[in-house]
Amino acid sequence: MELFSLSVFAVTIPAVVFAGISKGGFGSGVAFASASILALVLEPAVAIGLMLPLLMLIDVASLPAYWRKWDWGAARVLLAGAVPGTLLGAYFFALADPDMIRLMIGLVALTFVAWQGAQKFGLIRLGQAQFGPKTGLLSGLVLGFTSFVSHAGGPAAAVFLLGQGLNKLTYQATTVLVFWAVNFFKSGFYAGMGIFTRDTLLMDLFLIPAALLGTWIGIRAHHFVSDRIFFGITYVALTLTGAKLVWDALT
Numbered sequence: 001m002e003l004f005s006l007s008v009f010a011v012t013i014p015a016v017v018f019a020g021i022s023k024g025g026f027g028s029g030v031a032f033a034s035a036s037i038l039a040l041v042l043e044p045a046v047a048i049g050l051m052l053p054l055l056m057l058i059d060v061a062s063l064p065a066y067w068r069k070w071d072w073g074a075a076r077v078l079l080a081g082a083v084p085g086t087l088l089g090a091y092f093f094a095l096a097d098p099d100m101i102r103l104m105i106g107l108v109a110l111t112f113v114a115w116q117g118a119q120k121f122g123l124i125r126l127g128q129a130q131f132g133p134k135t136g137l138l139s140g141l142v143l144g145f146t147s148f149v150s151h152a153g154g155p156a157a158a159v160f161l162l163g164q165g166l167n168k169l170t171y172q173a174t175t176v177l178v179f180w181a182v183n184f185f186k187s188g189f190y191a192g193m194g195i196f197t198r199d200t201l202l203m204d205l206f207l208i209p210a211a212l213l214g215t216w217i218g219i220r221a222h223h224f225v226s227d228r229i230f231f232g233i234t235y236v237a238l239t240l241t242g243a244k245l246v247w248d249a250l251t
Contacts, residue, residue: 003046003199011041016054016207020214021221023058032152036109036241044101045093049195051151052187053204054211059180061215066173074164075174075181077133078157081140082147082182089148090189103249105150109242112155113235136160143178148186153179 002008019034038047093101139160147153157178161171190196 003042003203008041012038012050012203012207013210016051016210017214017217019051019055020058020211020216021218023055023062023215023218032112032150032154033109033238033241035151036105036238036245039102039105039245040241044098044105045195046197046200048149048151049190049197050200050203050207052183052190053196053201054207055151056180056183056187057208057211058215059176059183061212062176063180066169066176069169069173070177071164071166071170071174074136074161074166075177077136078140078143078160078178079181081137081142082144082153082178083140083185085141085144085146086148086182086186086189087144088141089145089186090193092145093149093195094193099249101149102245105152106242106245106247106249108146108150108152109238110246112152113239113242115155116235135163144182144186147179147182148189153182 015034015037018037022033035048035051038050042050092104096104139156143153143156146156154175157175161174166174187196
């Protein structure tokens with residue numbers, strides 16, 4: 001599909017606003033839904049290449065508010081695992097065809113929804129055990145891989161961080177730091193592999209206001225929109241987009 005078309009803008013603008021809202025007011029865990037939505041109308045490489053500079057912009061805008069409020073020990077373990085995870089993600093991406101990438105993005109989306117459902121119904125309980133460095137390295141490995149192929153490293157980070165007994169501020173600050181660093185690291189691979197193109201970077205310029213608007217809305221919506229409503233809508237959207245991507249990849 002033509003990148004600079006009204007139909008693409010009709011999908012990308014709401015998706016980017018959503019990413020800003022998610023990161024600005026409700027944590028970053030579901031911001032990857034934007035890449036899943038874009039993959040419905042764009043080639044997967046174009047979708048994730050388009051989103052990364054905008055996610056990095058939101059990261060930079062968020063970082064000053066949490067400066068040095070993170071748990072550096074937990075962040076360091078996750079980042080140590082994320083480096084080889086990112087390399088694995090780059091290797092997979094270089095070999096896989098577009099349908100395989102669609103399948104991976106779709107499966108990550110559906111797995112995320114299933115994971116959240118399992119937590120809600122008490123099938124998985126986090127935060128009750130102190131996870132050690134080995135769990136952190138494994139979480140970082142998965143974080144790096146899923147972040148590279150679909151910007152979906154949030155769940156892997158949560159597995160480790162929720163087991164550290166961090167307070168809300170420290171948890172949020174640590175995720176901001178980790179994903180700022182991971183996104184910066186993988187951006188070099190995106191550039192070297194040609195995932196960034198002149199057209200995606202040009203379109204990013206048009207979408208900067210949408211990203212900043214979403215961040216502004218998210219900060220304010222945090223105070224009067226319940227998490228239950230926001231995440232409920234998100235999980236429905238992820239289920240539909242994930243199922244559609246899997247179907248498209250297999251058929």
